Amino acid sequence: MQPAAGKLREHRLTFQKTKGKIHARAVSGRFNTWRWAMVWLTQIVFYGACWLQWPGADGPRQALWLDIAHEKFHLFGLVLWPQDALLAVFALVFAATGLFYVTALSGRLFCGFACPQTIYTMIFTWIEARVEGDHLARMKLDSQPAGPRKLALKLVKHALWAAVAAWTAITFVGYFTPIRELLPAIGAFATGPWESFWLLFYALFTYVQAGLAREAVCQHMCPYSRFQGVMFDPWTKNVAYDAARGEPRRPGRSREAGAGDCIDCGICVQVCPTGIDIRDGLQYQCINCGLCIDACDQVMARTGMPAGLIRFAPEAAGTPGGAAPGPAARPRLLLYLALLVVSCALAAWTLARRPPFLVDVLRDRGALSREGSDGRIENAYTVKLVNLGDARRDFVIDASGQPGLDVVGERRFSVDAGSIRPVALTLAMPADGGPTGALPIRLHIRSRQAPAGEIVETSRFILPAATR
Numbered sequence: 001m002q003p004a005a006g007k008l009r010e011h012r013l014t015f016q017k018t019k020g021k022i023h024a025r026a027v028s029g030r031f032n033t034w035r036w037a038m039v040w041l042t043q044i045v046f047y048g049a050c051w052l053q054w055p056g057a058d059g060p061r062q063a064l065w066l067d068i069a070h071e072k073f074h075l076f077g078l079v080l081w082p083q084d085a086l087l088a089v090f091a092l093v094f095a096a097t098g099l100f101y102v103t104a105l106s107g108r109l110f111c112g113f114a115c116p117q118t119i120y121t122m123i124f125t126w127i128e129a130r131v132e133g134d135h136l137a138r139m140k141l142d143s144q145p146a147g148p149r150k151l152a153l154k155l156v157k158h159a160l161w162a163a164v165a166a167w168t169a170i171t172f173v174g175y176f177t178p179i180r181e182l183l184p185a186i187g188a189f190a191t192g193p194w195e196s197f198w199l200l201f202y203a204l205f206t207y208v209q210a211g212l213a214r215e216a217v218c219q220h221m222c223p224y225s226r227f228q229g230v231m232f233d234p235w236t237k238n239v240a241y242d243a244a245r246g247e248p249r250r251p252g253r254s255r256e257a258g259a260g261d262c263i264d265c266g267i268c269v270q271v272c273p274t275g276i277d278i279r280d281g282l283q284y285q286c287i288n289c290g291l292c293i294d295a296c297d298q299v300m301a302r303t304g305m306p307a308g309l310i311r312f313a314p315e316a317a318g319t320p321g322g323a324a325p326g327p328a329a330r331p332r333l334l335l336y337l338a339l340l341v342v343s344c345a346l347a348a349w350t351l352a353r354r355p356p357f358l359v360d361v362l363r364d365r366g367a368l369s370r371e372g373s374d375g376r377i378e379n380a381y382t383v384k385l386v387n388l389g390d391a392r393r394d395f396v397i398d399a400s401g402q403p404g405l406d407v408v409g410e411r412r413f414s415v416d417a418g419s420i421r422p423v424a425l426t427l428a429m430p431a432d433g434g435p436t437g438a439l440p441i442r443l444h445i446r447s448r449q450a451p452a453g454e455i456v457e458t459s460r461f462i463l464p465a466a467t468r
């Protein structure tokens with residue numbers, strides 16, 4: 001005969017699953033504390049960083065600003081251009097390899113502690129619990145027929161969800177349109193079509209993903225959960241139930257001879273945000289959040305048993321707790337570490353060698369050459385000066401490569417911070433019987449603010465044969 005407590009637990013678990021919505025029981029403990037620490041950390045950074053200001057050439061500007069309209073990314077004092085795409089590639093490789101490394105080390109740690117889906121689901125379920133009550137109250141409310149109280153609670157919850165989703169969308173778009181300009185524009189209903197689209201899309205996305213879809217995203221939509229297994233090795237730590245110690249289960253607190261430590265209370269399942277039973281073994285739905293560890297450790301403490309019936313343990317340990325070998329015996333870890341170091345070093349090298357400005361030289365196609373008032377032959381060019389820096393820059397242009405070649409007229413130009421300025425340049429050389437045709441020349445472009453960073457561009461000087 002099944003004890004009454006066992007029947008009640010089974011009823012609750014069945015109820016949880018058949019209703020299709022998981023109302024996880026709240027639990028405290030070290031993993032829950034770490035998860036909330038990550039929520040605070042990530043959200044303070046996300047909601048706060050777009051408000052940071054940085055002194056620019058024309059006054060303070062947003063420190064983190066993806067200025068898509070002008071194809072620039074302001075990263076504090078650094079201005080990145082499309083030419084810096086290689087840096088983005090290295091950053092992506094670094095981020096992806098870092099994720100692979102953490103996964104090889106400790107399974108889906110990212111999913112349980114840092115994934116935006118997890119973070120926002122935690123925030124939304126926290127709001128739900130404040131409005132509707134604990135997991136039992138929420139399950140009861142959901143099973144009740146519609147009425148004024150239920151309607152009022154649901155309205156308040158959804159209004160709060162909508163407010164968080166809206167502010168999240170505003171913050172997200174605020175990294176593309178400076179948030180100090182975006183807020184007044186929203187207030188005046190004067191946002192552009194793209195801003196309006198992304199505000200609505202991202203707000204709806206957050207609301208649906210974190211409020212309605214929740215764990216279904218981790219279970220059915222997230223591709224990462226399907227291929228994460230290829231990053232595991234036998235020593236990857238995952239949340240695991242110590243079956244050797246826990247089985248056979250002993251329902252209630254009775255101590256039968258030969259019974260395991262698991263009292264089959266089901267609390268580890270009730271606290272699970274994805275609604276799985278970790279005692280069934282490693283499952284792709286498990287996000288390694290560790291909440292079942294928190295729950296079980298408390299149960300073990302109450303029953304006078306040592307903690308750790310559920311814990312982070314590698315599969316290869318056989319029984320949890322075996323010592324993992326060093327990195328040398330784990331080639332996968334070594335490979336990920338090497339990739340991390342290489343991508344980091346390449347990014348630093350690319351950044352260090354990044355020129356402070358760029359130059360593009362074009363010969364004027366209208367006239368090949370002309371005779372100047374002093375009898376010399378002149379060619380006209382357009383020099384595009386790209387100031388990659390965050391301050392105004394002064395340039396000086398010289399020419400070499402042919403005897404007597406010189407710049408006629410203006411050779412000094414200023415370019416505003418983070419701007420492109422095409423300038424007209426005239427070169428002249430004497431027609432004194434030397435070689436004619438398309439003669440190779442060099443243009444030397446120096447910045448007064450970075451004299452060592454001279455750029456040399458090659459071009460052609462057209463000297464017609466008839467002139468010599």
Ligand code: SF4
Pocket residue numbers: 241246261262263264265266267268269279295296299309310
């Ligand atoms: S919380 Fe621990 S004791 Fe309770 S059912 Fe889960 S594994 Fe068994």
Ligand code: SF4
Pocket residue numbers: 239268271272273274275276277278285286287288289290291292293
């Ligand atoms: S089984 Fe445990 S670690 Fe895995 S998702 Fe559920 S509560 Fe989190």
